[in-house]
Amino acid sequence: MPGDEAGELTWLLFHQEQVLSLDQARRYLSPKAIRHRVDVGRWRQVHRAVYVTHNGPIVPAQLPWIGVLCAGPAAVLGGLSAARAWGLRRYDDKFVHILLPANHQTRSMPPGVRVHRTTLLPAADILDVGQPRRTMPARSLVDAAQWAPSDQEARAIIAAGFQQRLVGGDDVRQVLDRLPRARRRALIAQTATDAVGGAHSLPELDFLRLVRRAGLPEPTRQAVRHDATGRRRYLDALFEEWRVHVEIDGSQHLDPATAWADMRRQNDLWRSGDRVLRFPAWAIRHHPADVIAQLRAALLAAGWSP
Numbered sequence: 001m002p003g004d005e006a007g008e009l010t011w012l013l014f015h016q017e018q019v020l021s022l023d024q025a026r027r028y029l030s031p032k033a034i035r036h037r038v039d040v041g042r043w044r045q046v047h048r049a050v051y052v053t054h055n056g057p058i059v060p061a062q063l064p065w066i067g068v069l070c071a072g073p074a075a076v077l078g079g080l081s082a083a084r085a086w087g088l089r090r091y092d093d094k095f096v097h098i099l100l101p102a103n104h105q106t107r108s109m110p111p112g113v114r115v116h117r118t119t120l121l122p123a124a125d126i127l128d129v130g131q132p133r134r135t136m137p138a139r140s141l142v143d144a145a146q147w148a149p150s151d152q153e154a155r156a157i158i159a160a161g162f163q164q165r166l167v168g169g170d171d172v173r174q175v176l177d178r179l180p181r182a183r184r185r186a187l188i189a190q191t192a193t194d195a196v197g198g199a200h201s202l203p204e205l206d207f208l209r210l211v212r213r214a215g216l217p218e219p220t221r222q223a224v225r226h227d228a229t230g231r232r233r234y235l236d237a238l239f240e241e242w243r244v245h246v247e248i249d250g251s252q253h254l255d256p257a258t259a260w261a262d263m264r265r266q267n268d269l270w271r272s273g274d275r276v277l278r279f280p281a282w283a284i285r286h287h288p289a290d291v292i293a294q295l296r297a298a299l300l301a302a303g304w305s306p
Contacts, residue, residue: 013053015131019065022049046070047110067096067113068132074104076126077134078116079144080157085130086137086166091144091157099135099143116147120179137161138171145191146183154184155191156202162195169196197221203248203281204236207291210284211237214292215306216299219246242302246295247278275302 009028013020025034037043037053044052047070052058058066064085068075076082078099080091095114100106102117109115125139135143141161145154161167172192176185194205204221211219219237237246275298279291 016065016069017059017062018053019046019062019069020051020053021069022051024069025051048107063096063112065132066110067098070109070113071098071100071106071115072104075100075133076121077130077132079135079140079147082134082140083137083144083157083161083166085134086140087164088141088157088160088166089164091160097143097147116143122178125175125178137166138175141167142172142175142179142182142188145188151184151187152202154187155205158188158191159195159202159205162192163201194221201248203284206281206284207237207246207248207279210288210292211295214296216292216296217241217304239299239302239304242299242304243274244295244298244302245274245276247276248284249278249280 012024022034029037034043034051038045038051041055042053044055046052046058046066050066050069052062052066064077064081067081068077075098077085077097079097080088080093081095081097082099084092095112098109098113098115099121100115100117101121102119104117106115121135125136127134127136134140138161141158144157148154148157158172161172173189176182176189179185182188191205194208208219208221211217217239219239220235221237235245236248239245277294277298279294284291
């Protein structure tokens with residue numbers, strides 16, 4: 001029935017953010033009806049075979065659909081685009097990343113769409129029922145780290161995936177096992193291992209790397225302590241044997257309420273006898289020698305013997 005087809009088309013457009021491929025449009029409309037909608041300005045042709053079915057501005061939610069439909073039925077969202085669809089926050093390079101099998105051919109793509117190819121895309125790495133289809137969280141993060149412009153950004157993306165609970169445990173390791181020639185494979189694996197161990201932010205990872213390079217003992221990350229009110233608190237780095245505790249202050253500590261909460265926690269620790277060192281994230285990055293010198297002095301004063 002025509003009414004049924006119209007309802008199906010409306011439902012499809014609702015799920016695809018008002019973006020439609022030519023093949024999909026032909027299931028419900030004649031070529032003449034499609035051309036008419038474009039000619040009178042009801043639809044906009046954004047690619048040779050993809051339409052936005054309104055005449056207003058293109059919104060961010062439509063860009064992933066445009067990219068996937070332009071690349072064809074074998075395409076899936078990948079990398080940062082897929083990770084953002086899973087909920088990753090604070091990481092957006094303004095591109096739509098599409099992953100395709102290596103032997104799949106595509107014509108020119110719209111501006112802002114980046115096509116990546118792979119010879120390894122098992123079913124375990126794809127969410128077929130996604131809106132649109134996309135790689136699973138761990139594969140998305142691994143690909144985003146592979147495609148990142150720098151090692152630093154690659155590490156930050158993997159750490160954020162654990163911090164924001166998109167992945168956990170050995171999720172990333174399982175993907176790497178399926179991708180033996182992945183770019184930055186060792187860096188991604190080490191970052192994931194550290195994140196599982198409790199270093200969930202890039203400054204914490206940078207601090208851990210400094211500690212290892214300096215030959216200092218390995219701290220416990222995200223150790224649990226209880227403050228004076230009995231609330232659970234998580235310590236950034238704790239050298240338990242010597243009761244030396246390191247707090248790493250990011251930009252959130254500029255907020256007065258957050259800063260005061262951290263100061264109260266620090267005062268509780270001092271009162272119980274722990275040595276507490278605090279380093280801003282920028283000092284770890286730009287003054288690593290000073291950070292290590294202060295940490296080494298605190299450990300030595302607490303009885304550590306190199």
